[in-house]
Amino acid sequence: MPNPDIDLQRLDVHSRSERKAVSHRALLHAALTLVGEGRSFTSISLREIARQAGMVPNAFYRHFASPENLGLELVEEMGITLRRLLREARQVDPSKGDILRRSVQVYQQYVKANRLVFLFISSERSGGSRVLRVAIRRDVTHFTNEMAQDFRDLGLYKELPTARLQMVCGLIVMTMLAAAIDILDLPADQPLLEHEMTENFVRQLQLILLGAGQWREKPSRGDLPA
Known part of the structure; x- marks a missing residue:
């Protein structure tokens, strides 16, 4: 008993x-x-x-220990959750839909559902505590590297060296962060405006990926024939 x-x-x-x-x-x-x-x-x-x-x-x-420690937890929590959601969006069979558009929609829904977190991130990226700025940059780097690895696993942009692929993914992540404010400022119950913003967001990312597909490494001066 x-x-x-x-x-x-x-x-x-x-x-x-x-x-x-x-x-x-x-x-x-x-x-x-x-x-x-x-x-x-x-x-x-x-x-x-x-x-x-x-x-x-x-x-x-x-x-x-301090408000700064609280801020660090907010940064970490947001990064872990968002990376997981977008990783899941990218891992769906490409034949079942547009991975890029699906990722944009997942991101938009996450930003809208976590408005206060993104106000915090947007504010701290460019001001305030250096510790938080460094933490956000570190999280952006994690985000970028994970995306580049997912592209490798999906067999995308095989011809790109790793450093160039990470640069492309970095441009995507920075575009996403810049779009967060536009998403937050979108008036409620405006489906046409939201659709237009989504299409513009998708086109921006398509331009980045189009450029990545056309990228060709130029030989350095030391590799040029005499």
Whole structure:
């Protein structure tokens, strides 16, 4: 017969863990809510974040060493989820549809569903904390390298050297990041505008890929005949 005291202890540990997870998410959401009010992330103090989350300031330190650490988690979380979604979009059989268009649609839906996160990313890419800027650039590099590897696995652009393929994928990722603001600014219930934006987004990426398909390495000066 199980010991009821042990069962209660396990239940209490589980309950504490759940409460901590809820508080952790509340702090992340509180920071994003303040960003959504037009604040730059680096101008927000931990006291404001804690207050927005309904906690005392000291409770913040049970989850994060500083607001900057909270920001790093937001960057990492967004990157992991978005890379997974787009990887899944690229791995569908190409014969079943347009991979490029499907990836654009997946990205647009993700941006719209995570508006506050992308406001945060867009703001921190060009200002604020150097630590966050470096983290975002690092995530862009991960994104670029994974996309290049997926292209290799799909047998695309076989003639391109790895460095050139990564450059092409980097252009795609930067175009996607630049498009996030346009997606966020799109008025609600405007299907024609959304369709036009989608088509323009797809054409931009098609131009990049068309250029990649036509790329030919020129010999360096040392390789030219005398």
